[in-house]
Amino acid sequence: MIPKAFKRSLWVFHINSGSCNGCDIEIIAALTPRYDAERFGIKLVGSPRHADVIAFTGPVTNDMKDKVIRIIEQTPDPKVIVVIGSCGIGGGVFHESYHLAGPIDKLYPNAKYFYVPGCPPRPEAIIQAFAKAWEWLEEVEKK
Amino acid sequence: MAGGGGEKMNVDEAKQKFEEAGYETWITEKMAGVRNKAARKTLWVRVQKEKFREAMQFFKDMADQYPHFSIISCTDLGSNVELNYHFALGYGSHLEEYVVTFKVSLPKDDLEIDSITDIFPAVIYSEREIQEMMGVTVKNIPDGRHMFLTKDFPSGIYPWRRDESGVKETNKLYERWKDEA
Amino acid sequence: MRHDYEIAVGPIHPALKEPIMLRLTIEGEEIVDVDVIASQNHRGIEWIGMNRNNAIQSLYLAERICGICNFCHPSNLVMAIEEIADIEVPDRAQYIRVIQGELERIHSHLLWAGVAAHEIGFDSLLHYTWMVREKVMDVLEAVNGNRVTKAIIMYGGVRRDIDEEKAKLIRKMCSYYREAFNKLAKLFLEDDTIKKRTREIGILKYEDAMKLAAAGPTARASGVKKDVRQDFPYFAYPDFDVHAITPDKLLGYTVGDVYDRIVVRLLEVKQSLEIIEEALDNMPPGDIIAEKKLVKLMAKIKASEGEAVARYEAPRGEDIHYVMLKQGYEPLYSWKVRAPTYINILSWRPMLLGYQIADIPIIAASIDPCLSCTNRFAVVKDGEEKIINADYFHRLSIEKTRRLKK
Numbered sequence: 001m002i003p004k005a006f007k008r009s010l011w012v013f014h015i016n017s018g019s020c021n022g023c024d025i026e027i028i029a030a031l032t033p034r035y036d037a038e039r040f041g042i043k044l045v046g047s048p049r050h051a052d053v054i055a056f057t058g059p060v061t062n063d064m065k066d067k068v069i070r071i072i073e074q075t076p077d078p079k080v081i082v083v084i085g086s087c088g089i090g091g092g093v094f095h096e097s098y099h100l101a102g103p104i105d106k107l108y109p110n111a112k113y114f115y116v117p118g119c120p121p122r123p124e125a126i127i128q129a130f131a132k133a134w135e136w137l138e139e140v141e142k143k
Numbered sequence: 144m145a146g147g148g149g150e151k152m153n154v155d156e157a158k159q160k161f162e163e164a165g166y167e168t169w170i171t172e173k174m175a176g177v178r179n180k181a182a183r184k185t186l187w188v189r190v191q192k193e194k195f196r197e198a199m200q201f202f203k204d205m206a207d208q209y210p211h212f213s214i215i216s217c218t219d220l221g222s223n224v225e226l227n228y229h230f231a232l233g234y235g236s237h238l239e240e241y242v243v244t245f246k247v248s249l250p251k252d253d254l255e256i257d258s259i260t261d262i263f264p265a266v267i268y269s270e271r272e273i274q275e276m277m278g279v280t281v282k283n284i285p286d287g288r289h290m291f292l293t294k295d296f297p298s299g300i301y302p303w304r305r306d307e308s309g310v311k312e313t314n315k316l317y318e319r320w321k322d323e324a
Numbered sequence: 325m326r327h328d329y330e331i332a333v334g335p336i337h338p339a340l341k342e343p344i345m346l347r348l349t350i351e352g353e354e355i356v357d358v359d360v361i362a363s364q365n366h367r368g369i370e371w372i373g374m375n376r377n378n379a380i381q382s383l384y385l386a387e388r389i390c391g392i393c394n395f396c397h398p399s400n401l402v403m404a405i406e407e408i409a410d411i412e413v414p415d416r417a418q419y420i421r422v423i424q425g426e427l428e429r430i431h432s433h434l435l436w437a438g439v440a441a442h443e444i445g446f447d448s449l450l451h452y453t454w455m456v457r458e459k460v461m462d463v464l465e466a467v468n469g470n471r472v473t474k475a476i477i478m479y480g481g482v483r484r485d486i487d488e489e490k491a492k493l494i495r496k497m498c499s500y501y502r503e504a505f506n507k508l509a510k511l512f513l514e515d516d517t518i519k520k521r522t523r524e525i526g527i528l529k530y531e532d533a534m535k536l537a538a539a540g541p542t543a544r545a546s547g548v549k550k551d552v553r554q555d556f557p558y559f560a561y562p563d564f565d566v567h568a569i570t571p572d573k574l575l576g577y578t579v580g581d582v583y584d585r586i587v588v589r590l591l592e593v594k595q596s597l598e599i600i601e602e603a604l605d606n607m608p609p610g611d612i613i614a615e616k617k618l619v620k621l622m623a624k625i626k627a628s629e630g631e632a633v634a635r636y637e638a639p640r641g642e643d644i645h646y647v648m649l650k651q652g653y654e655p656l657y658s659w660k661v662r663a664p665t666y667i668n669i670l671s672w673r674p675m676l677l678g679y680q681i682a683d684i685p686i687i688a689a690s691i692d693p694c695l696s697c698t699n700r701f702a703v704v705k706d707g708e709e710k711i712i713n714a715d716y717f718h719r720l721s722i723e724k725t726r727r728l729k730k
Contacts, residue, residue, distance in 0.1 A: 018365045022391020032454035063293045063364045091317030097368035102316035173407040176562030177415040183557045209534040216646035216660030240555035265537035291366040302371045
């Protein structure tokens, strides 16, 4: 990670749109002492209005479609979404189901997306994705 | 009827009691264990639709402990729909517990079954589920809303059906390889 | 004058691990009615298994029903199909399955303990338990090649052996946990704050537990001596003398509150350690799978016909699958999955009624719900919706802890 990135903390809001919990527990594992993402200032927050980045898991079920879009709209611009897990990216094992609304980047295209493939990805990969999102945010800010 | 302590009714005794009451029954089993072999057993009981509530009441009165309701499973067999009410009986007895499954067959042109929430309150979610997933009407259900499907799920479509009212449209948005072509 | 408020908890909330919505009617601080709305996480898994996948593909689909207990669902599917297709499992594989199941129980219960600590605002304990939990995750990774989803079980056996080297790692882990257990037990069971927040909170009476068919630790904490490992023979469990753990084993009495659920889960971690060590000591030699060639296996399953019910004691309670196969039809002809939470959420109602809003997170979490999280609540007041985020709920919970401490 570049040292400049330590200028500000990165606050993350976690949305589960119907995932199997595998990625969700790995996100928490990334925050707890072994991987300790909090030492970089990466922190889960309880409200989308405080978030710099959204950690997004799950293939978006029909019922969650409107709800996740409403939550994403509440986050400040620029909207950065880190999609964690294969099912959020391309449906994974759940693709073709009758109760899914579609991958989030097609439902909400006006955001910068970062992808972490894996079922579930390792905590290191999740932290790296946040670091990438962070670098991108810093660059946008410079401009 | 309260659980715990004493000799418990085993699967063969339960089978006999059902047979005495005039039900068709059979047992399936599978061995488990390595040094200490034991069989896990399932008791299947066929019940006519008209006698369904009566059979459930009989089961509850006959059992020496409160039967543990598990789930209702549902299969589309073409001309009829088969409902399986799965229960477990005999908890607390070491390795002697068994599954009791009631099979009820409903013809496709008369998909209706009585609710048994007053006998086994825990069935409510499962009854709601078979209503939305298989299109079976549960008579006298205290709460008939959708359980797992959204409120605006198209009516007349039942995901577990294998006929024309099954799911026809699936989500193609995930087929990314088509974007490139 | 009566003032009823309606609070919607979820679908995005930290106490609920999958999206689910609770609609609570409250009067002042007191909860007077509970309704559960559960459509948020429906992915149509049974439909996929009955239409798109073949039996072997469905095994990996079953693994993704739940990422936390990802061994129990494929286990059930495997047991049901082994019964239908009459596949005999080698002895060694049965033992490896037991070890895998118990490793999963340890990881799941520690995960829950951390979440429970978080719900009452005790975050340092969350971090401590999750740090301790990493040990079992390391072992899972060493044994299976992945931390979370393992893909270890297969029709007729398991896919990877536990050799001497791996057994050594597991034994080391067991002795580590024996030490950690004492500290955890002291932190969770003797701490005044935890006692005040969990004793006499969210009580589920024995009669209600029976009537609502509660399963697993939720039922056992109410004094129901029920455990599938004890009652129903599967895998190699008949070899082990497993006894259902109820809180009176430690305390001498049973209340059926949140505290008792902590007691049961902690004791079960210890029980799992004992089972693992016994299994390692007595592991029979031999093959680990009945049929190595997948094509042959597939053909055998495709040629089978029949139906079976399988049950498994998952960390959260009894898990049941019903499977029907039809000759020549490649996907499962009928497949019904019942996860433990499906039946345990019925118990939320008697648990929540009469308690305070600040108790919702810990009571909801106390059944270890397998439903996922996002954090928002909407308070409906006179028909006007006001969104309150989870921070607020969490803060309420912490404030109550502080109040009690004084």
